[in-house]
Amino acid sequence: MTTQIIAALAVFLASYVLIVSERIHRTKVAILGAVLLICFHIITQNEAFEYIDFNTIGLLLGMMLLISIIKETGVFTYIAIWITKKTGGNKWKILLWFSLFTALASALLDNVTTVLLIAPITILIAEMLDISPFPFLIAEILSANIGGMATLIGDPPNILIGSATGLSFIDFLVHLGPISIIIFAVTIVSIKIIFRKDLKTGKNDNEKIISGIDETKVIKDSKLLRRSIIVLGVTIAGFLIHNFLHLKPATIALAGGGTLLIWSGADIEKHLKEIEWPTLFFFMGLFILVGGLEKTGVLKWLAELILNISDSMVVLCISLLWISALASSFLDNIPFVAAMIPLLARITTTLFPNTQGLDDAAYHAYYIQHSLPLWWSLALGACLGGNGTIIGASANVVIAGFSEKTKTPLNFKNYFRYGFPLMLVSIILATAYILIRYFLI
Amino acid sequence: MEISKYVTKNFHSVQPETPFKDITRIFFETGESVIPVTDETGTLHGIISIDDFMLIFLPDYIDLIKTVDFIHSFGALEKTSFAIEELLFVAEDLMRENPPVLEEKDSFLKAIATLHKHNLSQIPVVRGDKLTGMISLNDICRGIYESKG
Numbered sequence: 001m002t003t004q005i006i007a008a009l010a011v012f013l014a015s016y017v018l019i020v021s022e023r024i025h026r027t028k029v030a031i032l033g034a035v036l037l038i039c040f041h042i043i044t045q046n047e048a049f050e051y052i053d054f055n056t057i058g059l060l061l062g063m064m065l066l067i068s069i070i071k072e073t074g075v076f077t078y079i080a081i082w083i084t085k086k087t088g089g090n091k092w093k094i095l096l097w098f099s100l101f102t103a104l105a106s107a108l109l110d111n112v113t114t115v116l117l118i119a120p121i122t123i124l125i126a127e128m129l130d131i132s133p134f135p136f137l138i139a140e141i142l143s144a145n146i147g148g149m150a151t152l153i154g155d156p157p158n159i160l161i162g163s164a165t166g167l168s169f170i171d172f173l174v175h176l177g178p179i180s181i182i183i184f185a186v187t188i189v190s191i192k193i194i195f196r197k198d199l200k201t202g203k204n205d206n207e208k209i210i211s212g213i214d215e216t217k218v219i220k221d222s223k224l225l226r227r228s229i230i231v232l233g234v235t236i237a238g239f240l241i242h243n244f245l246h247l248k249p250a251t252i253a254l255a256g257g258g259t260l261l262i263w264s265g266a267d268i269e270k271h272l273k274e275i276e277w278p279t280l281f282f283f284m285g286l287f288i289l290v291g292g293l294e295k296t297g298v299l300k301w302l303a304e305l306i307l308n309i310s311d312s313m314v315v316l317c318i319s320l321l322w323i324s325a326l327a328s329s330f331l332d333n334i335p336f337v338a339a340m341i342p343l344l345a346r347i348t349t350t351l352f353p354n355t356q357g358l359d360d361a362a363y364h365a366y367y368i369q370h371s372l373p374l375w376w377s378l379a380l381g382a383c384l385g386g387n388g389t390i391i392g393a394s395a396n397v398v399i400a401g402f403s404e405k406t407k408t409p410l411n412f413k414n415y416f417r418y419g420f421p422l423m424l425v426s427i428i429l430a431t432a433y434i435l436i437r438y439f440l441i
Numbered sequence: 442m443e444i445s446k447y448v449t450k451n452f453h454s455v456q457p458e459t460p461f462k463d464i465t466r467i468f469f470e471t472g473e474s475v476i477p478v479t480d481e482t483g484t485l486h487g488i489i490s491i492d493d494f495m496l497i498f499l500p501d502y503i504d505l506i507k508t509v510d511f512i513h514s515f516g517a518l519e520k521t522s523f524a525i526e527e528l529l530f531v532a533e534d535l536m537r538e539n540p541p542v543l544e545e546k547d548s549f550l551k552a553i554a555t556l557h558k559h560n561l562s563q564i565p566v567v568r569g570d571k572l573t574g575m576i577s578l579n580d581i582c583r584g585i586y587e588s589k590g
Contacts, residue, residue, distance in 0.1 A: 081511070120505035127500060128516030212514030405501035 008042045008296040012289050016339075020331050027278040030285025037292040051291025052284050055163040055250045060280060062253025063153060067113045068274040069260050070232060073225040074218040076105070076117035081215035084125050089206025091131055092192060092199045098122060099139045099188055103147030107154045107180075108236060111144040111395040119402045127406070128213075129206055134408040135195035137399050138418055142187050142387050144395040146426070149383035150180035152249060153239060157328075157337040157382040162249065164341045165368045165375055169239040169249065175376050179433040183384070183426045190422055224264055231260040286338045294342045303346035311351060314439050317377040318431055320344075324381025325427045329388025329420070337382045344374055373438035380430040388423040390415040444552050445545035447584040448566045448574035454479045457486055457533040461497075464489060464532060475563035477572050478536045485565055485572040487536030492560075494535060498523065542567045543576060552581055 015033030019026045037043050043051070079101060087093035098118065105114040118140060126133035148155035152162040152172040162172060192199060219225055235256030238245070242252050261268060293299050310316065320340075327336050348371035354363045368375070386393030390400050390412050396419075403410040453467050454477045467476055468491055478487045500518060503509070541559045543552055543566050556564055556578060563577040 077511075120502065123502045124506055124512075127502065127518055130517030209514070209516035212512065212516055214511050214513060217511035218508075402502070402505055405505060 002296075004040075004042055005296045005298055007040045008037065008292040009298055011036045011040070011042070012293055012298075015289055016335060019335055025278065026332065026335075027282040027285065030282050030289060032285075034285040034288035034292075037288060042292050043288070043295055047295065048288045048291065051294075052287045053160075053163050055248050056159050056287075057280055057283060058248075058250025059153065059159055059163070059253045060156075060283070061275065062250060062255070062257040063110060064275045065257030065271060066232065066235065066253070066260055067109055068271045069224070069264050069266050070109075070228045071113060071117055072221075073228050074220060075225055075228070076114075077121045077218045078215045080118060080121040080125070081210075081213050081218065084210050084213075085215070089129060089210050090201050091129070092201070094125070095136055095139050095191070095195075095199060096188060098136060099143040099184075099191075102140045103143040103150075103180075103184055106144040106147035106395075107150045108232070110153075111148045111155060111393065112398055114147075115140060115144050115395045115398050119399050123402060123406055125210070125213075128209055132198055132408050133403065133406050134410070134414075135191060135198050137403055137410060138415065139188065139191050141393075141396045141399050141415075142191075142419070142422060143184065145383055145386045145393055146180055146184045146187060148395075149379065150177050151239075153253070155383045155386075156334050158379055159249075160334070160337050160341060161375055161379050164345070166364065167368065167375065168243040170243070172379075175372070176379060179380065179430060182433070183429050186425060186429060187422055190425065191418075194418060227263050228260060231256055231263065234259075283334070283338075286335055290338050290342055293339070299343050299346050303343055303350060306343075307347060307350055313351075313371075313373065314435070316347070317373045317434055317438070320374060321377040321381040321430060321434060322427060324378055325385035325388070325423065328382045328385025329392045329423060333382040333386055333393065337378065340378055340382075344371070344378065347371075348374065373434055376438075377430075377434055380434070381427070384423060384426045384430060387426065388416075388420050390419070392419075392423075442549045442584065442588065443545065444543065444547055444549060444566070444576055444581070444584070447580040448545060448576050449580060450574045452477070452575040454572065455489070455532045456480060457531065457536075459532040461528045461530040461535075464494065464535070468494065473563065473575075474577075475561060475565075475575070476532075477565045477575065478532045479572050483571045485540070485542065485567055485570060486533075487538045488540040488561075488565060489532060489535045490537065490561060493537060497528070497530065497535070540565065544568065545573065549581055549584060552576060553578075556581075 011033050015029050018024050018029040034048060038045050038048055080098065083097045083101060084094055087097060102114055102118050105118070119137060122136050122140060123133045126136055145155070149158065150173065152158050152167070152169045158172060158176075161167070162169075235252060238247075238252035238255065239249060242249055260266070261271065306316075310319075324333075324336065324340070327333075348367045352367040352370045354366075358366055386396065390396050390410055396415070400410045400415070453471050453473060455464060455467065457478055457480065459478075464476065467473065474491045476489045477485055478489060479485055541555050541561070541564060543555060543564055545566055545568070552564070556562065563575055565572050566574045566576055
């Protein structure tokens with residue numbers, strides 16, 4: 001091992017430990033780690049900037065802009081109240097429809113924003129109906145992570161994978177959509193069985209209570225709402241056909257965000273302040289850190305090590321699925337996936353060498369198409385693993401924070417009791433899906 | 442212009458162990474919006490603002506909701522008990538520790554700015570750590586009215 005490899009590994013591992021320990025903000029660590037790689041001459045400043053995947057950054061930025069305006073319309077609260085009224089206050093129906101709404105919203109927006117908007121109104125409605133918000137909040141955490149898994153834009157690991165592989169929005173929907181629906185259905189039925197006593201609706205005056213909320217008063221600016229829905233709809237349509245348009249998802253997202261900024265007449269200063277800059281800078285630092293490993297050959301060495309153990313695609317997929325799930329249960333899944341992507345690329349290029357003399361773009365498409373189950377295994381493991389513990393995903397942490405304001409706060413122990421077994425069930429289902437869809441049929 | 446002339450010396454204070462019911466009575470009888478908490482030596486321990494006091498009756502999660510304009514009735518929460526005899530809080534549990542304070546030599550502008558920044562309408566005036574009086578926005582209004590340029 002050369003000094004450069006040792007230095008790159010040391011900076012990467014030290015940064016990783018600090019990020020995982022959460023003692024120092026992850027963005028500060030990622031920026032410092034990236035700068036150290038340049039200071040130690042492991043990579044040049046120009047190389048550092050080249051390692052940043054601006055498609056990921058642009059996609060996140062565009063969606064953050066779009067969401068910062070949409071959330072002001074009050075549409076989430078409106079839909080939540082509307083659902084509650086339609087269910088007549090039936091607890092099970094409220095849980096089912098709130099979970100479905102959370103899953104759908106998470107698939108189209110980001111998980112954290114979804115739960116930031118849905119959890120407070122859930123707690124309010126539960127308290128008004130004198131029922132514990134606990135099962136509802138657990139269902140929303142699970143639904144947010146399962147829903148987010150279904151699309152390219154639903155969860156940061158998918159954004160990273162989509163950007164690195166060039167797989168389209170439709171690819172994600174076609175390959176991860178069916179299993180998301182199956183896992184969602186099994187999870188919600190399981191929750192119904194687990195919390196059957198809490199969800200029993202007895203004789204009460206729930207309908208009278210919920211008539212005390214007026215959803216029409218939630219929408220303050222109906223013009224803004226109409227415009228937001230139109231732009232969001234067109235943006236999602238853009239994602240569906242981005243490959244046909246020969247446009248990257250980042251361009252679609254930024255076009256949506258930019259259009260709504262102009263059309264809504266929103267205050268640019270205010271909305272730029274609402275962008276989660278620490279998250280964007282964290283991604284940038286992370287790309288550079290992983291780039292350092294790539295350049296020094298650490299990932300090539302690691303890929304060869306893994307392939308020496310087994311080069312069977314089935315073994316690689318199932319191991320990757322379970323390792324990703326368990327790691328993402330306890331650690332931040334973003335740095336994990338960011339490090340896994342170039343490693344998987346190394347493994348797949350070794351497994352599927354360029355024997356036909358294809359150019360770079362054609363060869364990239366060739367080895368990605370031949371290694372699809374591996375990428376889906378990573379996405380499934382990283383997204384579903386987030387359901388394992390209360391710290392497994394950012395959405396979980398947000399809901400746990402909200403629950404502190406209720407009589408039954410979610411903590412590591414009481415969430416783990418339900419979340420971890422349900423996560424294991426989902427990974428068993430995902431294993432079966434990978435095996436049946438990609439290896440048996 | 443100094444605030445010294447407009448500081449109210451005739452004010453109500455409570456001690457750290459004063460019960461909840463007595464604090465409630467002082468608020469409605471005096472119309473004060475801030476009650477200082479002192480010990481027998483006159484040392485200021487904290488303040489209780491009427492806003493903080495009312496939070497006792499509000500469920501914590503109300504903070505999570507941006508507006509309550511769309512709620513006509515809080516449903517099951519309307520059964521909230523206002524029986525203050527059952528509430529065992531004392532002044533110490535309710536008070537804001539290390540509160541903002543003014544000194545008699547401070548200017549009107551400093552007083553207005555401090556009240557504004559802390560979202561209070563009344564604030565303790567101290568000498569060292571001893572409470573010497575209270576000054577309110579109304580007292581400052583009087584000072585402005587009587588000001589001769």
